[in-house]
Amino acid sequence: MTDRKEFRDLASPAEAHEVVASLDLAPEPERVPLDECRGRVLAERVDADIDVPGFDRASMDGYAVRARDTFGADESDPVVLPRTGVVHAGEEPTIDVEAGECVEISTGAVMPDGADAVVPVERTHEADDGIAFEAAVAPGDSVMAAGADVAAGERALGPGTELTPREIGLLSALGVAEVPVRGTPTVGVVSTGDELVRPGEALDHRAGEIHDVNSYTIAAAVEEAGGEAVLYPHAGDDYDELARQLRTAADECDLVLSSGSTSASAVDVVYRVIEERGDLLFHGVAIKPGKPMLVGRLGGSAYVGLPGYPVSALTIFRTFVAPAIREAAGRREPERATVTGRLATGERYGQGRTRLMPVGLVTDGTGETLVYHVDKGSGATTSLVEADGVVEMDADTDYLAADEAVTVELFSPDVRPPAALCVGEDDPLFARALDAARNPRYLAEGTRSGFRRLRDGLPDVVVASGPGEPDEATEEIAAWTREWGLIVPEGNPAGVTDLADLATGDRSIVNRTTASGLRASFDAALEKSGVDPQDIRGYERTVRAHESPARAVARGDADVGLGLRASAATLGLGFVSLGTERVRVLVNPDRREKAGVETLAAALDGVAGLADDLPGYEAQ
Amino acid sequence: MTDRKEFRDLASPAEAHEVVASLDLAPEPERVPLDECRGRVLAERVDADIDVPGFDRASMDGYAVRARDTFGADESDPVVLPRTGVVHAGEEPTIDVEAGECVEISTGAVMPDGADAVVPVERTHEADDGIAFEAAVAPGDSVMAAGADVAAGERALGPGTELTPREIGLLSALGVAEVPVRGTPTVGVVSTGDELVRPGEALDHRAGEIHDVNSYTIAAAVEEAGGEAVLYPHAGDDYDELARQLRTAADECDLVLSSGSTSASAVDVVYRVIEERGDLLFHGVAIKPGKPMLVGRLGGSAYVGLPGYPVSALTIFRTFVAPAIREAAGRREPERATVTGRLATGERYGQGRTRLMPVGLVTDGTGETLVYHVDKGSGATTSLVEADGVVEMDADTDYLAADEAVTVELFSPDVRPPAALCVGEDDPLFARALDAARNPRYLAEGTRSGFRRLRDGLPDVVVASGPGEPDEATEEIAAWTREWGLIVPEGNPAGVTDLADLATGDRSIVNRTTASGLRASFDAALEKSGVDPQDIRGYERTVRAHESPARAVARGDADVGLGLRASAATLGLGFVSLGTERVRVLVNPDRREKAGVETLAAALDGVAGLADDLPGYEAQ
Known part of the structure; x- marks a missing residue:
């Protein structure tokens, strides 16, 4: 086994770029039909072979x-010439134009011999003895x-030209039916990790x-x-199979990618195949999240091992690998898309390596951009869509203060801040309203989190339920009530009727986290009824999302779940009502005029319609 | 036949937009496999069906x-717990964590029953009787x-979301193998016009x-x-076939496009099919170049007829049709990409309708953008690649002065001004140097045009040959000589030996236009030798490009062509040398520092290499 200690020193980001750039991923050029060349890049110069x-x-x-x-002709004294024939586009002229004659001609038609100019029909009229010309023309006119x-022999398009509809038009005119283009680098994606299952297949949790x-x-x-991606079948926990696939991918592709398996044995397989067939160039970059990056050669192919967590894998891919694929394909680096904004809250980090911190964006009432850290924990896949880009924190920087100006590198130039950033209580009716808005973002972190983030000045909209109130002034743009209570198995086999039934300790409950407004309503009801939470089995077993307690009941994992009548209905479960709570959509007054907030407000005007088939919901 | 007089009034651009928007092009939504959904748009909301x-x-x-x-543990006083087992990722824990014990665990593994936190390996060390914990953790840590x-039941992605790698990551996590997406509108492209021949097939000029x-x-x-384009076979001049294809396309597609045939009968066929199956909504927009635009319905499909000239067709497509296709596909309108600049030369227009004037861009020495009209004549296909966007001139504006600030709508957000704008003499060696530069633009309009445009302050680089000198100061960055003379058929059957042989009038010549430096060298030689141009048959027959006279000789269309030894060699023709002329690459001094100019200068440093197999060329 290769001695991994060689790579105890992490590569610097610049070294990593250099090594990846040195891997030659460029495949042979090829010729593709004209109608398939869009987006490809010319491999060589195209000269005109014909006159156009x-x-x-x-x-x-x-x-x-x-x-x-026609010399001397004008409107008051036209020249009249007899019309001796006609030439249409796409036909060979059968008549010459002799001195003192004219031939009718269509746009695009071949000029008949003898003629050296065209007089547009608008500058003529029919006369008794021919066509009257109301203007003189010079040779070559029209x-x-x-x-x-x-012209034949001229340089038409240079090597490296990206083929858009415009270049395709010129190639068509030149009669180029097969276009010489840069090859598409083939990139094998090998999946490692015993725990991975293809989407569409059931999981054993x-x-x-x-x-x-x-x-x-x-x-x-x-x-x-x-590039062209080739997905190799998942090798599972069969390491010989994994080794075989790495070898096959190396034979078939210009680059092989895998993303970090947490299992040491998988890494050993990668080392083994690299040792057998190539070189290990480095292992680990001094960047968060790039520490586990691994780069080497596998025979004629290159190999890059990416970190295992999705956001990390994509960030490292974008930073180091995508530029090499674009270079191989002859694609231009996209315009580096950045925005500057100020940080909503302070951010501490101090591990002595560069950090690419995933961030979200929101536009404030004055059009300025606020930047916030998206911190859902390592391995969260929702961070993929809840972040808009990364802020690079220097190895030397260990604290960025709130309001500090930062530059965000967007994930792509297309990324735009969400039309409306909403935070707060997870609610099915509000989710429907979101469907009407284009590009909204909803962080369903609970009512309390909505209030906290509002203090940081972050959200446009807070969705609140339960007894709490925000510290800041807000404008309520919509409100409704929802019926909540205890979700039980269908038919309520245990015969739960009220809160007192929970205190006996023979039914286990799944509760919501304290961030939830519904939890606050529950606690208030417990207090009112005099039931001691300590007597409720599972009271401490809390989940973040509104439907999760009901789902626990549905799969037989609890007797009772705190939840909504609507959730019980969705899942076909029993329901013991404990009351209703008001859900309010509160807008940060500075953001009331934002287009996305307006759209959302308009959608919520139809709150009665949105509540339509949600049991226990009532518009207010 | 529909009475076309109804449409004598042109639609306004706003009316045209409205009518095209009213055509419903949206196909049914569909489900596509996860690995084929990139770039598609979600047709409906995707809620999580499982916990992640x-x-x-x-x-x-x-x-x-x-x-x-672990409470109370620190580095100086670690807590030691016996290690009772191990859990890897992707396996079911076979052991519980009892009080006072620990189990080794890998990232991604299932937490064993009993455990409520993970202590990272970095905060531990092996001890004699177990694992020593150097820090306390709270429940839920790591x-x-x-x-x-x-969580199951949460809204994950909203309808209308464009699917990039990030959303695809979230869909994978949710196990969504088939993704509900908006349909791709199918657009039939029907080719009309007797004169059209598919690229790859030979033309009968x-x-x-x-x-x-x-x-x-x-x-x-x-x-x-x-959209998805479907190209229908060219119907040629068979109008029944054209009608049949329009009907087929209307049955098979959401939208049918054709581009203006100049033949009246083809238009009649379109009218006939529209009358038979649908409605004609308007004919003609008050915009140049949109006058011939035609919009209607063909049964369940929509129909748009585009103008015939390529730049016009693409401009009208981009302005009116592309937004409707994007809307149908659920794609966002791209950020409107505009740049502002000042006009290099004045521009007159006054036909009482809005004009979309194609323009090119060049960055001056201070980084400011200069805008120039690309005016290669109606129907030029090179305008497709030589223009970067359009300037909209109001119907009321009939003159834009030089230096006036204008806004250019770029053909796409990717469009960038050329790295170096070069104008002047067409020369094979210079064409090779251009291959080394990324995104150069060369307008081979001749030496005189180079000097004229330099007076307007437009080009970065002028390529000059022959006796002329520019009025402006320039810096010469490279020079070479090229041998020129008379190109004759192989073996020189007519025995041409010098200029005097041309004056006999029994050999016809093809000359170059007066913009060419080579032509100026020719005229100077004639004057020196005392040959009267009037005695040369074909002296007035001039062509723009350097190889065109030689090609006329090659196809037997002339006895003699003015040209380069290199061209004679390329085409296997005879050559009578009349001397050499110097070709100079002159840089506008304000632009010397532009990156594209630097690249070109570096490529021209290797002028000897570039001249290598070009007969008659010598580096200087």
Whole structure:
């Protein structure tokens, strides 16, 4: 086994870039049909092989003449010439234009011999003895000479040109049916990790199975960068099979990617195959989240091992690998898309290496950008869509203060801040209202979190339920009530009727976290009824999301769940009502005019409609 | 036949937008496999169907413990707990964590029953009787609870979300193998016009045949906008076949496009089919170049007829049709990409309708953008690649002065001004140097045009040959000589030996236009030798490009062509030398520091290498 101690020193980000750039990923150029070349890059210069147009072409509908025959003509004293024939586009002229004559001609038609100009039909009228010309023309007027557009032998498009509809138009004109383009680098994506299961297949949660996220994410990112992704079947826990797939991928692809397995044995397989076939170039970059990055050569192919967590894998891919794929495909680096903003809250970090901190954006009432750390814990996949880009924190910086100006590198130039940033109570009716808005973002962290974030000045909208009130002034743009209570198995087999039934200790409950407004309503009801929470079995077993207690009941994992009548109905469970609570949509007054807030407010005007088939909901 | 007089009034651009928007192009939504959904748009909301993670998951390598067992531990006084087992990722724990014990655990593994926290391995060391814990942890530390990322029943992604690698990652995590997406609008492209020939097939120039440019350009633009283009076979001059294809396309597609045939009968066919199956909504927009635009319904499909000239067709497509396709596909309107600049030269127009004037861009020495009209004549296909965008001139504006500030709508947000704008003499060696530069633009309009444009302050670089000198100060960055003379058929059958042989009038010549430096060298030689140009047959027959006279000789269309020894060699023709002329690459001194100019200068440092196999060339 290769001695990993060689790589105890992490590569600097600059060294990592250099090593990855030195891997030659460029495949052979190829020729593709004209109608499939969009987005590809010319491998070589294309010179014109023919004149365009290939003949002297009329560029107006009118009459082909010898220009000198029109000299002196004007509206008051037109020159009349007999019309001796007609030429349409796409036909060979059967008649010449002799001195003192004219021939009718269509746009695009071949100029008949003898003629040297076209008089547009608008400058003529029919006369008794021919066509009356109301204006003189010069030789060449309204005629495009053969080769005037592009002439045989001229350079038409240079190597490295990206082929958009415009270049495709020029290639068509030149008659180029097969286009010489840069090859598409083939990138094999090998999935490692015993715990991974393909989406669409069922998971065994007890065995710690999870869906394979990185393979699909990275494959899509490979294609976005201009590569062709090849997904290899998951090798599971068979390490010989994994070794075989790495070898096959190295034979078939220009680059092989895998994303970090947590299992040491998988890493050993990678080391073994690299040792057998190539070189290990470095292991680990001094960047968070890049420490586990591994780069090497596998025979004729290159190999990059990405970190295992999805946000880390994609960040490292974007930072180090995508530029190499674009370079190989001949694609331009996209305009580096950055925005500057100020940090909503202070951020501490001090591990002596550069950090790429995932952040979200929100536009404040004055159009300025606020930047907040998206910190859902290592391995959260929702961070993929809840972050808009990264802020690079220097190795030397261990604290960024609130309001500090930062530069955000966006995940792509298309990324825009959400139209409305909403935080607060998870609620099915509000989720429906979100569907009407374009590009909203909802952080369903609970009512208390909504209030806390409002103190930081972050959200546009807070969704609140239960007894709490925000410290800040807000404007209520919509409100409704929802019926809540105890969710029990269908038919309520244990015969739960009220809160007192929970205090006997023979039914286990699943509760909500204290951030939830519904939990606050529950606690208030307990207090009112005099039931001691300590007597409720499972009172400390809390979950974040509104439907989770009901789901625990549905799968037989608890006797009772705190939840909504609507959730019980959705899941076909029994329900013991304990009351209703008001859900309020509160807007940060500075943000009331934001277009996304307006859209949301308009959607919530129809709150009665949105509540329509949600049992226990009532518009207010 | 529909009475076209109804549409004598042109639609306003706003009316045209409204009518096109009213055509419903949206196909039914569909479900596509996860690995094919990149770039598509969600048709409906996706809620989480499972908890992610599906179990309480260790988020660090370390030891699963009961947090309370670590209370009080620190580096100087660690707590030691016996290690009773190990749990890897992807396996079901076979052991519980009892009070006072610990179990080794890998990142991603299922938390064993009994444990409520993980102590990272870095905060531990092996001790004689177990694992020594150097820090206390709280319940939940280094554990991601089931559903903490996203919980079953939560709204995960909203309708209308564009699917990038990030959203694909979240869908993978949720196990969504088939993704509900908006349908891709199918757009039939029907080619009309007798004169059109598919690229790859030979043209009959005498019959006025040209390659079909619009079908490929528009098909590529359709795909860029998110549609699927279907190219129908060219119907040629068979109008029944054209009618049949329009009907088929209308049955098979959401939208049918054709681009203006100049033949009245083709338009009649379109009218006939529209009358038979649908409605004609308008014909003609008050915009240049949109006058011939035609919009209607063809049964269940929509129909738009585009103008015939490629730049016009693409401009009208981009302005009116692409937004409707994007809307149907659910794609966002791209950020409107505009740049402001000042006009290099005055521009006159006054036809009482809005004009979308194609323009090119160049960055001056101070980084400011100069804008110039790309005016290669109607129907030029090179304008497609030589223009960067359009300037909208109001119907009321009939003159824009030089230096006036204008806003350019770029053809796409990717468009950037050329790295170096070069104008002047067409020369094969210079064309090779251009290959080394990324995104250069070369307008091979001749030496005189180079000098004229330099007076307007436009180009970065002028390529000059022959006796002329620019009025402005320039810096010469490279020079070479090229041998020129008379190109004759192979073996020189007519025995041409010098200029005097041309004056006999029995050999016809093809000359270059007066913009060419080579032409100036020719005229100077004639004057020196005392030959009267009037005695040379074909002296007035001039062509723009350097190889065109030689090509006329090659196809037997002239006895003699003015040209370069290099061109004679390329085409296997005879050559009578008349001397050498110097070709100079002159840089506008204000632009010397531009990166593109530097690249070009570096490439031209190797002028000897570039001249290598070009006969008659010598580096200087």
